[in-house]
Amino acid sequence: MGFFYFLGRKKFYIHLLIAIVLSFVILWLVLLSLDLFTRHGKVYVVPDLHGKSLAYLTENNYENFFDFQVIDSVFDKTMEKGSIIIQNPLPGSKVKKGRHVYLTIVAEMPEKVAMPNLKNLSLRQALVTLEAQELLVGKLEYVEYFARNAVVDQVVNNEPIEPGTELRKGTTIDLIVGKGDMNASVALPMLIGMEKEEAIRELHYAYLNLGNEYYINVDDSTQARVFNTDPHPLTTNMLYLGQQVDIWYRSDLNFDFESYIKEFIPDTIGNDTLQLNTNYDYNEDF
Numbered sequence: 375m376g377f378f379y380f381l382g383r384k385k386f387y388i389h390l391l392i393a394i395v396l397s398f399v400i401l402w403l404v405l406l407s408l409d410l411f412t413r414h415g416k417v418y419v420v421p422d423l424h425g426k427s428l429a430y431l432t433e434n435n436y437e438n439f440f441d442f443q444v445i446d447s448v449f450d451k452t453m454e455k456g457s458i459i460i461q462n463p464l465p466g467s468k469v470k471k472g473r474h475v476y477l478t479i480v481a482e483m484p485e486k487v488a489m490p491n492l493k494n495l496s497l498r499q500a501l502v503t504l505e506a507q508e509l510l511v512g513k514l515e516y517v518e519y520f521a522r523n524a525v526v527d528q529v530v531n532n533e534p535i536e537p538g539t540e541l542r543k544g545t546t547i548d549l550i551v552g553k554g555d556m557n558a559s560v561a562l563p564m565l566i567g568m569e570k571e572e573a574i575r576e577l578h579y580a581y582l583n584l585g586n587e588y589y590i591n592v593d594d595s596t597q598a599r600v601f602n603t604d605p606h607p608l609t610t611n612m613l614y615l616g617q618q619v620d621i622w623y624r625s626d627l628n629f630d631f632e633s634y635i636k637e638f639i640p641d642t643i644g645n646d647t648l649q650l651n652t653n654y655d656y657n658e659d660f
Contacts, residue, residue: 416470416471417468417469417470418439418440418468418469418470418471418473419466419467419468420440420461420463420464420465420466420467420468420469420473420475421436421465422465422466423458423461423465423475423477424458424459424461424465425453425454425457425458425459426457426458427454427456427457427458428442428444428456428458428477428479439471439472440469440471440472440473440474440475441472441473441474441475442475442477443474443475443476443477444477444478444479445476445477445478446460446478446479447478447479447480447481447482448478448479448480448481448485449480449481449483449484449485449508449543449544450480451484451544452596453480454480455480455481455482456479456480456482457479457480458477458478458479458480459478459479459480460477460478461475461476461477461478462475462476463475483542484542484543484544485542485543486540486541486542486543487507487508487509487540487541487542487543488507488537488538488539488540488541489509489528489535489536489537489538489539489540489541489547490503490504490507490537491537491538492504492525492528492547492549493525493526493527493528493537494521494524494525495524495525496523496524496525497514497523497524497525497549497551497578497581498523498579500525500528500549501575501578501579504547507543508543508544509541509543509544509545509546509547510544510545510546510547511546511547511549511574511575511578512546512547512548512549513548513549513583514548514549514551514578514581514582514583514615514616515548515549515550515551515616516551516552516553516615516616517550517551517552517553518552518553519551519552519553519554520552520554520555521552521554522552522553522554522555522556522558523551523552523554523581523615524551524552525549525550525551525552526550526551526552527549527550528547528548528549528550529547529548529549529550530545530546530547530548532548535547551581551615551616553615557614558614558615559612559613559614559615560580560581560582560612560613560614560615561580561612561613562580562582562603562605562607562609562613562619563576563577563579563580563582564607564638565577565600565603565607565619565621566600566601566602566603566607566634566635566638567599567600567631567634567635568599568600569598569599570587570595570598570599570600570623573600573621577619581615581616582613582615582616582617582618582619583616583617583618583619584618584619584621585604585618585619585620585621586618586620586621587620587621587622587623588620588621588622588623589622589623589624590622590623590624591624591625591628591629592623592624592625593625594625595623597625597626597627598623598624598625598626599623599624599625599626599631600621600622600623601622601623601624601629601634602621602622603619603620603621603622604619604620605619607638608638
């Protein structure tokens with residue numbers, strides 16, 4: 375009774391058929407279980423969560439579909455504390471139910487940085503250093519000192535601050551700066567049309583201070599742009615080091631700054647003389 379003997383028996387073919395059927399049934403059950411386990415065909419679109427709070431996720435039942443995990447926090451003064459600033463996967467991604475969504479939120483408190491040593495640096499070097507550390511520049515106070523525009527001291531809340539002291543990002547640093555041996559004067563930079571932070575930065579780089587600020591029909595300070603200054607934007611008078619410059623702002627939502635700025639641009643086609651609309655009353659809103 376060899377191998378070929380079994381090939382001629384009916385019982386062999388019955389067993390073979392049963393084995394084949396069982397194999398197909400087992401394979402079908404495996405594929406079905408994988409389909410159920412992986413939720414094949416059922417996907418959810420990841421919503422855009424930028425600027426939303428963690429409470430917003432719960433209120434809108436997003437936690438029933440995604441597993442949110444906060445992995446980091448960063449300081450961003452332009453956004454509301456605790457709001458979502460980065461997400462992974464990105465908005466619009468199609469994922470399975472229960473997928474991890476990693477979130478980075480705006481920190482409740484700013485990160486801390488070490489106060490740099492600005493003493494004996496030039497003012498411009500000090501400004502660049504503070505910007506790199508995300509520290510703000512406050513008042514420039516000029517004192518008698520042989521080196522003009524050299525930083526004599528660094529101050530926080532009227533108290534000298536030692537290098538290496540931990541400060542929160544966004545802390546305002548006042549600088550004591552030397553006048554030099556000779557009287558010096560500086561020109562007023564053109565600030566018209568600039569956003570607030572840009573205008574303040576320009577003043578500091580011109581060795582000047584921000585004075586009083588006035589807002590005309592401005593509901594959101596992020597939309598404020600420089601409308602006028604005192605001294606006048608086109609003054610030819612030189613200013614003394616550390617002089618204060620008052621600024622008036624208007625909203626770029628309700629004022630045509632593009633046309634307004636052209637009033638302050640020299641007419642280089644006809645001649646080199648500054649052409650200004652003398653009929654415009656720059657004080658009409660004050």
